Amino acid sequence: MSVLVTGGAGYIGSHMVLALLDRGDDEVVVVDNLSTGFRWAVAAPAELVVADVGDIEAMMRLIERRSVDAIIHFAGSIVVPDSVVDPLGYYLNNTVKSRALIEAAVRCGVEHFIFSSTAAVYGMPEVNPVGEAAHLAPISPYGSSKLMTETMLKDAAVAHPLRYVALRYFNVAGADPAGRSGQSTPRATHLIKVACEAALGKRPRLEVFGTDYPTPDGTCIRDYIHVSDLARAHLLALDRLRAGAGSMVLNCGYGRGYSVLEVIDAVRRVSGVDFTVDHAARRPGDPAALVAAADLIRSELGWRAERDELDVIVADALAWERSLSGRLSA
Structure with missing residues (x-):
């Protein structure tokens, strides 16, 4: 049986492929339209199929050809401010196409589905750390588009023999400690990525969006999770589903x-480098603070962080940024 990783040529998806291969799951197939991903990011021997996850017939053919029993779904658009400018594009990419993939899974009898969701479903939580049972009130089309997919999975799991895990990511950062993959997308908006670019002279300055938030220093507070720890959470979720566990968020x-x-x-x-920091106005869709209550993932999956120190996350991201220039022409 095979694992289908959508968006597996992108940042988090490529780390997922590495995690699967590293532990011996060599039946891995990647679907990516390469709009933001890279061929070289897909580690061998995983198969890369250049296709759109919204193409139901193509997905069904692939699922049947590779005897896929589990789907790990990363493909989608992820920039919160862009979603405010282009809401319909985000609903197409994140919701409509996810619905098509879920239908393909149901029609082909795939029973295990792991979904890349987001802490943006919480909007501006009244309490931090925020738990899974908190009120869901996204303040951006990005968060709404992901919440709609969670809802579709919940309803599909009632009607069909489909079990799922929706993982609500907080701020993903860092890179593979072995230097095999990292955040490579040009014009990325992730803070640690952008700051590393500024430290290495790849951009002239870093902008801080908002310094008047109700936080100790006036800037937004986020919970940063290392991408390798996140990939390992997906492995544990996959194992739990294959062992017969029920759906969970x-x-x-x-x-x-x-x-x-x-x-x-x-x-x-x-980095040992000082760089220019400019202050700018708030961006739409940014809550003041967003920190995870992470007790449930520890109790349900037995997940434990291995690279949770901020300096470690930054060091891995910085090492990847230094090695990146020669890869982007591939």
């Missing part, structure tokens, strides 16, 4: 937040 974070200015200080400290 779990936060993926460490339960500890850092402000934008604290992250910038960490990048300066680890």
Whole structure:
């Protein structure tokens, strides 16, 4: 039986493929339209199929050809401000196409589905750390598009023999410690990625969006999770589903937040480089603080963080950024 990884040529998806292969799951197939992913990011011997997850017939043919029993779904659009500008594009990419993939899974009898969801479904939580049972009130089309897919999975699991795990990511950062993959997308908006680019002279300055939030230093607070720890959470979720566990929704974070200015200080400290920081207005769709209550993922999956120190996350991201220039022409 095979695992289908959608978006497996992208940042988190490529780490998922590495995690599967590293533990001996060599029957891995990747679907990616390469709009933001890279061929070289898909590790051998995983098969790369260049296709759109919204093409039901193509997905059904692939599922049947490779005897897929589990789907790990990363493909989608992820930039919160862009979703405010282009809401219909986000609903197409994240919701409509996910619905097509879920239908393909149901029609082909796939019983295990892991979904890349987001902490953006919580909107502006009244309490931090925020738990899975908190009120869901996304404030961006990105968060709404992901919540709609969670709802579709919940309803499909009632009507069909489909069990799923929806993992609500907090802020994913870092890179493979062995230097095999990392955040490679040009014009990325992730803070640690952007700060590393500034430290290495790849951009002239870093902008801080909002310094008047109700936080200790006025900048947004986020829970940063290392991408390798996140990939391992998916492995554990897959194992639980294959062992017969029921559907579940779990936060993926460490339960500890850092402000934008604290992250910038960490990048300066680890890189040994000072760089220009400009202050700008708030971006639409950004809550002041978003920190995970992570007790449930520990109890349900037995997941434990291995790379949860901010300086470690930054060091891995910085090492990847240094090695990246020669890869982007591939």
